[in-house]
Amino acid sequence: MPLQLLSVTSEVYPLIKTGGLADVAGALPAALARQDIAVTTLMPGYPAVMQAIGEGEPVRRYENLMGGPGTLRRGRAADLDLLVLDAPYLFARDGNPYLGPDGRDWPDNPLRFAALSRVAADIAEGALGSYAPDVVQAHDWQAGLTPAYLHYNRPARRPPVVTTIHNLAFQGVFPAYLLGTLGLPAEAFSLDGLEYFGAISFLKGGILFADHVTTVSPSYAREITTAEGGMGLEGLLGGRTRYLSGILNGIDTRIWDPAHDPLIPAPFSADDLAGRAGDKAALQREFGLAASPDAFLIASVGRLTEQKGLDLLLGALPALLAEGAQFAILGSGDRALEAAFTAAAASHPGQIGCRIGYDEGLAHLLQAGADALVVPSRFEPCGLTQLCALRYGAVPIVSHVGGLADTVIDASPVALRQRVATGFQFTPSSEPMLIDALRRAAALFREDRAAWKQLQQNGLATDVSWDSAAQEYAALFRKLLTPSA
Numbered sequence: 493m494p495l496q497l498l499s500v501t502s503e504v505y506p507l508i509k510t511g512g513l514a515d516v517a518g519a520l521p522a523a524l525a526r527q528d529i530a531v532t533t534l535m536p537g538y539p540a541v542m543q544a545i546g547e548g549e550p551v552r553r554y555e556n557l558m559g560g561p562g563t564l565r566r567g568r569a570a571d572l573d574l575l576v577l578d579a580p581y582l583f584a585r586d587g588n589p590y591l592g593p594d595g596r597d598w599p600d601n602p603l604r605f606a607a608l609s610r611v612a613a614d615i616a617e618g619a620l621g622s623y624a625p626d627v628v629q630a631h632d633w634q635a636g637l638t639p640a641y642l643h644y645n646r647p648a649r650r651p652p653v654v655t656t657i658h659n660l661a662f663q664g665v666f667p668a669y670l671l672g673t674l675g676l677p678a679e680a681f682s683l684d685g686l687e688y689f690g691a692i693s694f695l696k697g698g699i700l701f702a703d704h705v706t707t708v709s710p711s712y713a714r715e716i717t718t719a720e721g722g723m724g725l726e727g728l729l730g731g732r733t734r735y736l737s738g739i740l741n742g743i744d745t746r747i748w749d750p751a752h753d754p755l756i757p758a759p760f761s762a763d764d765l766a767g768r769a770g771d772k773a774a775l776q777r778e779f780g781l782a783a784s785p786d787a788f789l790i791a792s793v794g795r796l797t798e799q800k801g802l803d804l805l806l807g808a809l810p811a812l813l814a815e816g817a818q819f820a821i822l823g824s825g826d827r828a829l830e831a832a833f834t835a836a837a838a839s840h841p842g843q844i845g846c847r848i849g850y851d852e853g854l855a856h857l858l859q860a861g862a863d864a865l866v867v868p869s870r871f872e873p874c875g876l877t878q879l880c881a882l883r884y885g886a887v888p889i890v891s892h893v894g895g896l897a898d899t900v901i902d903a904s905p906v907a908l909r910q911r912v913a914t915g916f917q918f919t920p921s922s923e924p925m926l927i928d929a930l931r932r933a934a935a936l937f938r939e940d941r942a943a944w945k946q947l948q949q950n951g952l953a954t955d956v957s958w959d960s961a962a963q964e965y966a967a968l969f970r971k972l973l974t975p976s977a
């Protein structure tokens with residue numbers, strides 16, 4: 493009988509995605525299945541999700557869930573076993589799951605995600621009868637109240653809960669007066685409860701009341717216990733290091749497979765990188781760059797935010813152009829950064845190309861056609877784009893933080909000699925050090941193509957699949973079920 497895991501998440505690829513959380517929640521179930529773990533995913537019934545499961549099978553009805561009715565429906569979509577919280581007054585809104593059309597957080601976000609966590613706790617307690625999980629995995633602040641409800645309710649059945657932090661920058665902090673509305677007792681407003689600088693924090697609840705906390709890389713697990721990386725929660729996290737671990741993310745190697753990728757014009761593999769030339773030409777066409785096979789083409793893909801250090805990249809563009817390099821960027825986010833990269837492309841036609849928006853196909857083309865992928869993050873819990881880059885032969889140029897530090901081997905003279913390097917790292921995350929790394933990369937590309945090809949082949953040979961992460965999660969879940977643990 494497989495171990496039954498309830499995964500609680502606010503987004504799942506390919507049903508709804510704003511960031512890497514969706515990729516992880518979408519890919520882990522298949523990898524865990526190979527470890528004899530059956531995952532059921534609880535998520536909100538956004539319109540796209542309701543459409544994907546149709547009617548589903550109603551398994552529980554709520555007359556009053558945070559102020560309105562809801563139905564929990566069982567269904568299957570995208571190869572996932574789903575429990576969907578169909579509560580139209582909370583979730584029947586198109587577009588971004590967290591933001592209204594004005595780009596601001598929905599004002600009722602605390603109610604929306606408390607409802608998700610409340611239902612998760614009910615399922616954990618055994619409310620469904622037909623299904624009761626052995627272990628619960630609560631992802632990010634949106635599921636953070638799950639172990640808090642279990643703590644304050646003191647149910648007879650209380651399976652272990654693992655809280656997984658994908659990004660400590662988002663904590664779900666809301667006014668304390670909401671406690672009653674969220675169905676939490678007044679005692680929860682305390683230092684050893686949800687209280688956080690005079691407000692309440694959903695993620696604090698997730699950390700405090702979980703049996704174990706994971707984050708998505710070993711380095712980030714360390715960084716979040718420091719004043720610099722802990723975002724105000726370092727004290728709590730530092731006091732719980734016995735229950736805190738970092739498990740490095742993978743990527744879905746079926747979706748990201750350069751030998752069989754319908755989203756790129758020319759397939760390739762580690763043994764035969766020749767196809768990349770066709771992909772590079774297509775990328776140059778698509779981004780309006782000069783059709784030059786020998787130009788050093790650097791790409792960037794992701795959310796345009798300060799976290800990702802894209803303001804540093806903006807400052808480094810003149811140096812990059814001075815190296816004769818080309819630059820292609822795909823992303824969306826901060827309006828000022830969107831405007832700045834759009835303007836940079838307009839003033840450097842043929843050298844800089846920019847696409848604002850979200851586009852899976854272009855993301856694949858960028859990875860397949862670019863010579864290098866730059867990720868200059870200020871902090872990075874894991875990072876998925878550099879993993880895709882490794883698998884696609886786009887040499888990653890990354891800051892030495894979090895999961896970036898854990899997944900890229902810098903092309904130091906020793907690593908080059910030993911033929912183990914996979915990319916370039918720089919530290920600290922500053923403009924001068926980024927420029928230095930870009931210059932190092934440009935020089936190697938120009939002067940030693942054999943060494944460059946070795947970097948690409950080492951990247952392609954790196955295991956970026958979910959297999960070892962799934963083994964680590966499986967070992968953790970099983971340990972939590974062992975009485976002596």
Ligand SMILES: Nc1ncnc2c1ncn2[C@@H]1O[C@H](COP(=O)(O)OP(=O)(O)O[C@H]2O[C@H](CO)[C@@H](O)[C@H](O)[C@H]2O)[C@@H](O)[C@H]1O
Nearest residue numbers: 511512513658794795823849850851855872873874875876
């Ligand atoms: N405009 C666009 N068009 C197409 N595709 C786009 C895109 N913008 C982003 N993507 C894709 O979305 C994914 C984002 O992955 P990241 O690791 O950068 O996630 P993010 O920072 O959101 O997530 C957080 O959670 C993840 C998962 O744990 C951590 O890896 C990460 O460090 C943490 O910040 C990548 O697969 C990327 O290709």
